[in-house]
Amino acid sequence: MRERIFQIEFAGHAVRCRFLLPTTRLHFGTLARPVEGNEYDVYVTPERLAKARETMPADYSNNYVEYRTLTELSSHVLIRFGCCFFHAVSFCWRERAWLLTAPSGTGKTTQFLNWQRLHPGEITMICGDMPVLEQRDDGTVWVHPSPWNGKEDLGDRNHPPMPLAGIVLLKRGPENAISRLSAADAIPTLFSQFILLPDTADEILGLASLTDAVLRTAPVWELTNRGDDASTELLRQTLEGGSHDSI
Amino acid sequence: MIRYKTRHGVILTSICGEYVLVSARSVQNLCPYVTELNETSAFLWRQLTSGADLDDLMAALDEEYELDDPAAARQAVESFLRQMLELNYLLPVEQGGTHEEE
Structure with missing residues (x-):
């Protein structure tokens, strides 16, 4: 299966993101740019998505839950840069x-x-x-x-x-x-x-x-x-x- | 004499001159995320990171602050230890064994 790796910049720092669901990247619009290679910094696993679902409203779609969960994962990358x-x-x-x-x-x-x-x-x-x-x-x-x-x-x-x-x-x-x-x-x-x-x-x-x-x-x-x-x-x-x- | 051990994953840090204990995610189900300490409590915490018992703490405190009233200070240290144990930041370690649940 083709990997879905995209790069998103936050405060000038690039975070490489692997999306679990193809529709999640639509939340980022043009900020998410496809990149070559299979390496990534953040990825919401199916297990993590299921766990995150438990803490969010039931009417949130799966791709919205993934989108929300990516903030915390990205913070683990960004904190290295203050x-x-x-x-x-x-x-x-x-x-x-x-x-x-x-x-x-x-x-x-x-x-x-x-x-x-x-x-x-x-x-x-x-x-x-x-x-x-x-x-x-x-x-x-x-x-x-x-x-x-x-x-x-x-x-x-x-x-x-x-x-x-x-x-x-x-x-x-x-x-x-x-x-x-x-x-x-x-x-x-x-x-x-x-x-x-x-x-x-x-x-x-x-x-x-x-x-x-x-x-x-x-x-x-x-x-x-x-x-x-x-x-x-x-x-x-x-x-x-x-x-x-x-x- | 019971020795004490600070919980792995709890870090003492300073923010704007205020001492703060912060827990890593792995232990946040066991103890509070953030707790502020005064200067003396922070000093005691640093002693505890190297595995001190009550007598060790009193000796270190006397050396640092030249205690006027050792009995009152001992009560205060015992109270601090109780509080840290209640908050699960601290684990009692018996001679030759441990109560640690990590």
């Missing part, structure tokens, strides 16, 4: 990248759409679900688009990478309130939002280094919110006032 997928809505505002992160269904996209409606033309979506964070040698962290843009498919796969400016952890609550988090308070949540379960000490140390760079680069806030316009205005005012400092 990069990793991160579960967040990422948008560009004033030439810098901002991340809204939270468990699914907590209103990340709602905050983005509110902001776009309240302040037309101010912000653009970089990635709607899992951008790549890149730690550079100078200590800065850059946010790259990725093919994983969430249920609404909001994102621009060709958006240029932008320097990270800030992170907001979202929580649903009866009142709108925002507060700055210390590094100690932010570490557990940030760690859990990376799309990588480390297998080795090197991967743990790679994630720790990336998290360290993120926290040194960008302030982190926690926004408890109702998902209404007032919460979005509170968010915008806070980011406007606190965008030049980090932990």
Whole structure:
């Protein structure tokens, strides 16, 4: 049987992917380019696909489950280069990248759409679900688009990478309130939002280094919110006032 | 005297000056993914990676911090050991044997 090896670039790093299902590559569009040879970095085995199915909604197709599972596998490759997928809505505002992160269904996209409606033309979506964070040698962290843009498919796969400016952890609550988090308070949540379960000490140390760079680069806030316009205005005012400092 | 062994796959690291224990995927069904430690606990963890018992920990602690109140410090170390055992980060090792379940 003909192998299905394709190369996909994430944050400038090529990952060679063997697709289990031929239709999965359609999720990547022109980002997946066929390459010669049989060597690959990532492959979702039938066993892994079956296991992944158990953790995802029943109405997801097999090729969508494979597509989702490839993020984590690709992170094992990317972490060697100081990069990793991160579960967040990422948008560009004033030439810098901002991340809204939270468990699914907590209103990340709602905050983005509110902001776009309240302040037309101010912000653009970089990635709607899992951008790549890149730690550079100078200590800065850059946010790259990725093919994983969430249920609404909001994102621009060709958006240029932008320097990270800030992170907001979202929580649903009866009142709108925002507060700055210390590094100690932010570490557990940030760690859990990376799309990588480390297998080795090197991967743990790679994630720790990336998290360290993120926290040194960008302030982190926690926004408890109702998902209404007032919460979005509170968010915008806070980011406007606190965008030049980090932990 | 019971000696202790840190669980294979759990790594102590530092992020922005905060000490953190992080578990590899293979042991995340046994112990938490991420747990923060204070500076003294991180020091004790480093001693435990080379297989220390309670007396070893007290001696190392005294050498490092010149303890004012050894009895209170011993209680604190015992409490730390209990917590690490409860979280499954630590395994008791008896003389000539082990309780290890890895």
